[in-house]
Amino acid sequence: MTTEHDKDAQELKDTVLALKTKTAELDAFLKTAQPDLANNTKSVGEVIAKAEEMAKSITEFGARITEMEQKAAESVKRGKTMSESMGEVLAKSDSLREFAAGNAQRARVTVEDAGFFKNTITNSDNTTAPDRQPGVIPGAFRRLRLRDVVPSGLTGLNVVETTREASYTSGAAEAGEGSAKGETDITFDLVTTNIRTIATFLRLSKQIISDAPTVASYVNTRLAHLVDKRLDSQIVNGTGSGSNLNGMTKSGNYTAFTPLSGATEFDNIAIIAGLLGQADYDLNAILLNPYDAWKMQRAKGSTNDHYYSDPYSLAPLAAWGVPIITSNAVTQGKVIAADFTQAYFLWNRSGTVVEMFEQDADNVTKNLVTVRAELRAGLETRIPAAAYYGNLTA
Numbered sequence: 001m002t003t004e005h006d007k008d009a010q011e012l013k014d015t016v017l018a019l020k021t022k023t024a025e026l027d028a029f030l031k032t033a034q035p036d037l038a039n040n041t042k043s044v045g046e047v048i049a050k051a052e053e054m055a056k057s058i059t060e061f062g063a064r065i066t067e068m069e070q071k072a073a074e075s076v077k078r079g080k081t082m083s084e085s086m087g088e089v090l091a092k093s094d095s096l097r098e099f100a101a102g103n104a105q106r107a108r109v110t111v112e113d114a115g116f117f118k119n120t121i122t123n124s125d126n127t128t129a130p131d132r133q134p135g136v137i138p139g140a141f142r143r144l145r146l147r148d149v150v151p152s153g154l155t156g157l158n159v160v161e162t163t164r165e166a167s168y169t170s171g172a173a174e175a176g177e178g179s180a181k182g183e184t185d186i187t188f189d190l191v192t193t194n195i196r197t198i199a200t201f202l203r204l205s206k207q208i209i210s211d212a213p214t215v216a217s218y219v220n221t222r223l224a225h226l227v228d229k230r231l232d233s234q235i236v237n238g239t240g241s242g243s244n245l246n247g248m249t250k251s252g253n254y255t256a257f258t259p260l261s262g263a264t265e266f267d268n269i270a271i272i273a274g275l276l277g278q279a280d281y282d283l284n285a286i287l288l289n290p291y292d293a294w295k296m297q298r299a300k301g302s303t304n305d306h307y308y309s310d311p312y313s314l315a316p317l318a319a320w321g322v323p324i325i326t327s328n329a330v331t332q333g334k335v336i337a338a339d340f341t342q343a344y345f346l347w348n349r350s351g352t353v354v355e356m357f358e359q360d361a362d363n364v365t366k367n368l369v370t371v372r373a374e375l376r377a378g379l380e381t382r383i384p385a386a387a388y389y390g391n392l393t394a
Contacts, residue, residue, distance in 0.1 A: 026051065026055065136214060147235075153348070155348070157349075161192050164383075165186060166187045170184050171183040193347055193379070195347065197374055198374065199227065200372070201373070204219060205369075206369055219371060220354045223372075248344060248381070249336070252381075259393050266308060268392060269319045276337075276386065276388070281386045286322055287336040288325070292333065293324050294317075334389070346379055349376035350375060352373060358370075
């Protein structure tokens with residue numbers, strides 16, 4: 001016979017299963033949406049609207065589960081109040097009847113035998129669930145801003161070749177009537193940019209993917225961030241050898257800067273701006289290590305006032321009106337200052353993609369899933385004269 005309790009338990013089980021299914025559907029949708037956004041087959045608005053619709057459904061299931069948990073708790077309370085008291089158990093005992101009839105000198109009831117303590121609930125993991133909070137507390141996620149200042153585009157091949165002006169001799173000059181005009185000479189270089197792959201992976205059990213979708217989703221986000229973080233580092237420091245990108249600070253990809261002795265950080269940045277201006281380029285961004293950027297902001301004069309900033313100001317980091325972009329990819333004590341619209345170009349073969357595979361190594365026998373994140377990109381140095389790199393101070 002099916003009791004009301006059995007019905008409630010089955011309903012709770014079905015609802016939890018539906019919640020897991022909906023959560024997995026949302027996770028799968030977000031994975032497929034990433035390449036759709038990269039390929040412009042879906043707009044950001046479409047993705048957000050669909051995700052919000054699915055999240056609303058998940059919230060409704062969560063509320064239903066909470067309601068059923070409260071109902072179960074009330075049922076437990078009612079069950080405890082209807083339990084027989086020690087007095088009721090004693091009144092029904094054969095020992096008491098024998099005592100009342102004068103056949104015994106005392107009445108004794110073993111309460112455990114009467115079942116009084118058989119339903120006693122103790123505070124253990126089996127009866128009181130721990131307060132497991134939703135979500136995952138994340139580790140450090142670096143702000144990735146280098147690609148905000150470097151122009152980028154898409155390529156469908158593994159190698160990109162670009163024709164670059166190497167030098168010119170201008171023949172532009174005034175010419176009188178009947179006089180010969182000046183001849184201009186221009187030479188060109190062919191620049192080759194190799195597309196490189198940056199990737200990482202880990203393995204998850206199929207159980208955790210099914211039972212803890214939040215953890216699985218967090219792992220996807222973390223792996224994607226680690227790949228993007230590595231790209232930022234390669235944009236600055238790639239050596240160009242092996243599978244490395246051809247980074248900004250590789251010799252030949254910048255103009256060397258020698259700081260003026262005794263000059264402050266702000267003074268040397270102004271010198272770079274002047275040098276770029278002399279070459280017909282405009283300084284539009286400054287890359288610094290975070291420690292150096294904030295060290296500059298706290299410089300004080302003899303009256304203990306800050307030279308360049310106000311601690312109460314909400315203004316972004318800047319020098320001479322030019323935005324300062326901070327990144328731990330830049331070595332402390334160094335500066336990269338450039339006309340980034342002309343100096344560099346990032347070619348993207350594919351955006352960051354996170355994929356899952358069962359057929360890898362011994363995954364099948366161990367019930368594991370391999371999660372892999374990767375991207376493919378290459379950095380082209382277009383005009384080394386439009387970028388300066390060197391020590392921030394002498």
